[in-house]
Amino acid sequence: MRKIIFFSVSILFLVVLSACNKEVKPEDRFSQYIEHWNKQDFDKMYRLLSAEAKESISKEDYIARYEKVYKDLEITDLVLTYKIDEENKIDKNEKIVDLPFSAKMNSAAGEIKFTHEATLVKEEIDKEENWYVDWNSTYIFPDLGPKDKISYSNVPAQRGEIIDRTGDVLAFNGTIYQIGVVPQQMGDQTDSVVQGLSDLLGISVDGINKTLEADWVQPEHFVPIKKVSPDNKQLLEKLFALPGVQKQDVKGRVYPAGEAATHLVGYVTPINADDLEKNKGKGYSSNDIIGRKGLESVYEEQLRGTNGVKIGITKEDGSEVTLAEKPVENGENVQLTIDLTLQEQLYKKLDGKAGTAAAIDPVSGATLALVSSPSFDPNEASLGLTEGEWRDLENDSEKPLINRFQHTYAPGSVIKPITGSIALKEGTLTLDETKNIKGLKWGNGNSWGSYKVTRVSDPGKPVNFDLAMMISDNIYFAQAAMDLGKDKFSAGLKEFGFEEDMPFDFPLESSKIGELDTEILLADSGYGQGHVEMNILHLATAYTPFINKGAMIKPVLLESDEKGQVWKDNVISEDLAKSVETAMNKVVHEQGGTARAARIDDYPLAGKTGTAELKLSESEEGQENGLFVAYNPENPKLLISMMIESVEKQGGSKIVVERVKETFEANKDRFK
Numbered sequence: 229m230r231k232i233i234f235f236s237v238s239i240l241f242l243v244v245l246s247a248c249n250k251e252v253k254p255e256d257r258f259s260q261y262i263e264h265w266n267k268q269d270f271d272k273m274y275r276l277l278s279a280e281a282k283e284s285i286s287k288e289d290y291i292a293r294y295e296k297v298y299k300d301l302e303i304t305d306l307v308l309t310y311k312i313d314e315e316n317k318i319d320k321n322e323k324i325v326d327l328p329f330s331a332k333m334n335s336a337a338g339e340i341k342f343t344h345e346a347t348l349v350k351e352e353i354d355k356e357e358n359w360y361v362d363w364n365s366t367y368i369f370p371d372l373g374p375k376d377k378i379s380y381s382n383v384p385a386q387r388g389e390i391i392d393r394t395g396d397v398l399a400f401n402g403t404i405y406q407i408g409v410v411p412q413q414m415g416d417q418t419d420s421v422v423q424g425l426s427d428l429l430g431i432s433v434d435g436i437n438k439t440l441e442a443d444w445v446q447p448e449h450f451v452p453i454k455k456v457s458p459d460n461k462q463l464l465e466k467l468f469a470l471p472g473v474q475k476q477d478v479k480g481r482v483y484p485a486g487e488a489a490t491h492l493v494g495y496v497t498p499i500n501a502d503d504l505e506k507n508k509g510k511g512y513s514s515n516d517i518i519g520r521k522g523l524e525s526v527y528e529e530q531l532r533g534t535n536g537v538k539i540g541i542t543k544e545d546g547s548e549v550t551l552a553e554k555p556v557e558n559g560e561n562v563q564l565t566i567d568l569t570l571q572e573q574l575y576k577k578l579d580g581k582a583g584t585a586a587a588i589d590p591v592s593g594a595t596l597a598l599v600s601s602p603s604f605d606p607n608e609a610s611l612g613l614t615e616g617e618w619r620d621l622e623n624d625s626e627k628p629l630i631n632r633f634q635h636t637y638a639p640g641s642v643i644k645p646i647t648g649s650i651a652l653k654e655g656t657l658t659l660d661e662t663k664n665i666k667g668l669k670w671g672n673g674n675s676w677g678s679y680k681v682t683r684v685s686d687p688g689k690p691v692n693f694d695l696a697m698m699i700s701d702n703i704y705f706a707q708a709a710m711d712l713g714k715d716k717f718s719a720g721l722k723e724f725g726f727e728e729d730m731p732f733d734f735p736l737e738s739s740k741i742g743e744l745d746t747e748i749l750l751a752d753s754g755y756g757q758g759h760v761e762m763n764i765l766h767l768a769t770a771y772t773p774f775i776n777k778g779a780m781i782k783p784v785l786l787e788s789d790e791k792g793q794v795w796k797d798n799v800i801s802e803d804l805a806k807s808v809e810t811a812m813n814k815v816v817h818e819q820g821g822t823a824r825a826a827r828i829d830d831y832p833l834a835g836k837t838g839t840a841e842l843k844l845s846e847s848e849e850g851q852e853n854g855l856f857v858a859y860n861p862e863n864p865k866l867l868i869s870m871m872i873e874s875v876e877k878q879g880g881s882k883i884v885v886e887r888v889k890e891t892f893e894a895n896k897d898r899f900k
Contacts, residue, residue, distance in 0.1 A: 254325045254348045255310075257359035261346075262310045262329065270294045278349050278360040285363075297368060300380060301539055302336040302509070323350045324362075336380075336511065337537040337552035344370045369541060371549045377542045382513050385533030387481070388559030390493055390523055392568040393594070393787055397484055398493050399524065404480035404611065405456050405464070411440060412447035413472035424470045428463060429454045430614030450474060455611045457482075481517070481524075483606040485568060488575035491600035491631040492566070492734075494522020495610040511535055520609075521631075523562070526734055533559030563787040565594035573894060574599045574870070577887040583872035584632035586765040587891075589899075590772045590859055590867040592791035593781040598734070598765065600632040636737045636761035637871060640840030640881075641700045641822075642855045643756035645808050646770055647708055648693060649800045650720030652807070656711040659807055662690035663704055670703045672710070672747055679748055681706045681755075687820075697811035700822045700837060702755040709754025714744035717753070721760075723799050724770050725780065731795055732765065733785045739766045756838055768869040769795070771857055774809045774834075775864045777802040809834055809861055816858070825882060826858060826889040831896050833889075834861045837881040854881035856888045865899040866892070 257276065264272040270291040274282075277290075285293075297303070310329040325348050332341040347362040365372045372378065390399040407429065414421045422440075426433045431454060445451055455478065456463060467473050481496045483489070496517040503518050511534055512518070518532070519525035536556030541549040567587075574585045578601035587597035604621055613621075621629050651657035669680040683702045687695060696704035709717050718741055722728065726739045742759020744750045752758035762770070765783060772781040773796075782795035800808075812834040815821045822837040835858030842851045854875035859867035868891060872884050 252358050254322075254350075254359040255327060258310055258327050258329075258346060258348055258361065261361050262308050265308050266306060268294070268298065268306065273361075276361050278362045279351060279353070280349075281361065281363040290363075294368070297378060301378070303340075304334045306333045307331070324348070325359075335539055335552050337539040337554045340369075340539070340552045342370050369551060371541050371543075371551075373544060375544045379538075379540045379542045379548070381538045381540075382515065383536030383538070383556045384516065385535050385556050386558040387496070387517070387533065388531040388561045390527075390531070391561060391563050392566045392571075393564065393596075394567070395563075396568040398489055398564070398566070398568060399481060399483055401479055402482035403458065403477050404482070405458055405475040406452045406478045407454055407456055407467055407473065407475050408450050408452040409440070409470075409472045410448065410450055410474060411445065411472065415471060417471050421470045421472055425453060425467070425473070428466055429456075430616055450476060452476070455480060457607045457611060459607070481610050483610070485572060486605055486607065487603035488572045488599070489566075489568070490522070490603045490606045490609075491633065492522055492571070492598045493606065494524035494526075495520055495606035496524050497610060497612070511537075523564075523734070527562050530562055531559045533557050564785055565589075565596065565787050565789075566598070566785070567596045569898070570891075570895065571597040571599060573891055574868070575601060575603070577870075577891055578872065579887075580626075581872050582626050582632070582874065583870065584764045585868065585870040586633060586768045587866060587868045588765070588768050588772075588783055589791075590768075590775045590781060590864050593769075593772075593784050593793060594787075594791060595732075595765070595783050595785050596866065598633045600630070600634075602626045602628040604628045632871075633764050634734070634736050636739055636763045637853060638757060638840035638842065639760065639762045639767060640756040640838030640853065640855055641702070641705075642767060642836050642838035642857050642869070643754075643760065643762070644697060644700065644705045644838075645774065645812060645836055646721070646724055647705050647717075647754045648697065648811070649773070649804060649808055650717060650723075651708040651712055652693070652804055653800050654712060654716050654720065656716070657693065657708050659693050662692045663696075663707060664690045665701070665703050665707075670706070672751070676748060681751055685820075693807075694811045694814055697808075697836070698814045698818055698821045700815075705755040706751035707754075709750050710747060714750050717750065718744060723796060724773075725766060725796060726760075726762075730763075730766055730769070731782050736763045736765060739763060756840060764869050764871055767855075767857060768867055771859065771867060771869075773799040774805045774812070775859065775861070775867075776805075778805045812836055813861060822881070823856065823858070823885050826856070826885050826892075828889060828893055828896075831892065832860060832862055833858045833892065835859065835888075837885060839875070839881050849876070852876035852880060854878075854884040856881055856884040858888055858892070860892070863900065866895060868892070 261273060261276045274287045274290050308329060308331045326345045328345050330343045348359045349362050350357060351360050365374050387401055389397055391397050422433055422436050425436055436453060440451060483493060497520045499512055499516045499518045504512055519528040534557040536554060538553045539551045570587055574597050580602050583601050585599045588595050668686055669682050671680040681703050685699055687699060691701055691704050721741050726741050729738050730736055739762040744753060749758045753760045769780060769783050773779060778798055778800045779794045780796035780799050782793040815836055816823045816826050816833045823835055826833050835856060838855035840853045851874050853871055853873050855871045857869040868888050870884050870888050875883055
């Protein structure tokens with residue numbers, strides 16, 4: 229038993245002795261260093277440094293320097309390689325050896341690669357001899373001396389312009405004014421000048437003083453405070469009356485259409501920390517601007533371009549060594565199908581009232597205008613509204629910050645051509661059929677309780693399809709929806725694009741059917757009440773089957789997009805489309821038609837009016853939104869849909885009809 233134990237101990241002693249005597253090769257040691265480097269494990273890299281290297285840089289500084297360089301330069305895909313040269317064996321008696329290695333990485337300016345030699349020294353630490361890397365700054369980049377600095381320069385890309393279909397500019401890079409002061413020119417009026425700037429620019433006195441007290445400020449130098457529009461003549465006159473206040477011309481985003489296109493075009497602002505985090509790796513810097521709303525945001529990728537980046541080393545003697553360089557690529561211009569003249573006209577027609585409008589070419593699908601009213605100045609938003617100014621906009625009772633063409637609303641009676649089309653297609657309604665409706669109110673028996681559907685007028689005779697459309701008979705279309713039943717009615721609405729994202733570049737709320745689970749909701753939905761809602765562009769698009777032989781055209785926003793694309797084919801038959809259009813002709817041209825006020829000499833219109841009543845109970849008086857959709861059936865180059873809120877005391881949909889009519893009159897010769 230003792231012999232076995234002695235033999236085992238002897239074997240263990242030999243193994244330990246063998247391990248202790250094993251010679252550690254410098255190439256194996258350097259391979260460990262390379263492995264840690266590829267993993268960017270700078271802590272473990274530091275452990276393998278020579279004593280002299282550790283004296284030249286602390287562990288904290290070593291790690292911080294690598295991390296800062298790799299973060300600032302956006303280093304990714306780091307690959308370091310070291311290959312043993314079998315032909316040049318290292319003498320085991322050597323105390324210092326040089327080993328070649330290669331490095332390759334991607335950076336914000338493109339690929340960086342280099343070859344270099346690492347020096348390893350044999351040292352004894354804690355009575356154990358081993359190889360250590362004799363590190364210096366050239367291991368980061370070969371040209372980086374101990375007193376050299378890494379340089380990173382960003383050449384901003386010029387943002388692309390947004391232009392309309394004719395080349396008129398909606399957004400461009402123009403000249404704006406940087407307002408500031410030269411401290412020594414304020415003399416003994418510093419307090420009054422600062423107070424004046426605070427009052428005029430909406431910046432706190434403390435904020436201005438903090439800027440003026442910054443370390444870099446010199447008495448004779450211009451100190452920037454805030455950017456303003458050159459068009460704000462009244463403000464500029466007051467600013468320049470203050471001693472020491474001056475301006476410098478700087479580049480900035482300019483929106484010539486102002487409020488008329490704010491919700492469509494949007495605006496840009498300086499990028500913030502959240503933006504940088506969300507767009508990490510996309511080449512943004514803290515000095516960039518970014519599309520904040522509207523098309524500036526939707527087409528951000530095309531518009532922004534790619535900043536030029538140059539990464540280099542500034543040597544101690546002032547000379548430069550380039551490590552990587554990416555040329556600047558300016559942003560692309562974006563040309564829209566929008567007609568700026570029409571956009572501005574429709575905005576003016578809304579006259580500051582809460583509402584929205586869309587205009588399209590119903591054959592090509594080109595979106596000619598998208599308007600939301602009221603609005604705010606995108607130039608001021610881009611320059612930077614103060615907290616107080618934003619608060620005023622948020623508290624404005626007319627809600628100018630809401631993009632109304634993006635949202636959905638109860639369509640009211642403008643849905644009746646759609647309801648009628650579905651019923652005619654399904655055969656639950658025919659053109660010749662009449663409904664013997666009497667009086668102004670109708671309810672479907674005891675199950676409805678006291679609830680009644682109300683119509684505006686009683687023609688005193690049975691009502692057919694054309695007459696019901698012409699006088700906008702709610703009862704007729706409520707009954708038509710009930711005859712269809714909720715399944716067929718819902719399926720028919722979906723064929724018209726309800727409950728579906730529109731294939732459109734600008735994000736819009738999908739039109740909704742809502743609940744149809746009671747007879748009352750089904751009946752009300754038939755004439756555009758209930759829970760059914762539509763966005764204004766979908767409303768315009770939903771009328772295109774009446775013009776295009778039953779096909780619903782896909783709306784497009786870019787001039788380069790293919791025109792005449794079909795979104796929904798065979799929504800209704802060609803004959804049915806013609807029949808519905810005939811009925812909408814009578815809405816405008818027949819005595820008693822609800823849109824008779826829209827008649828224009830030598831310019832025929834077909835269309836449909838609507839009033840959507842918003843209230844929680846039948847007994848209360850609620851807000852009414854007025855709507856009108858119209859186009860020229862003989863030359864359908866322009867279709868307009870418009871909605872104005874709170875028309876209950878302004879003549880209902882009549883004021884919408886007047887504004888749409890005036891817009892067609894102003895454009896008779898433009899859209900032929």
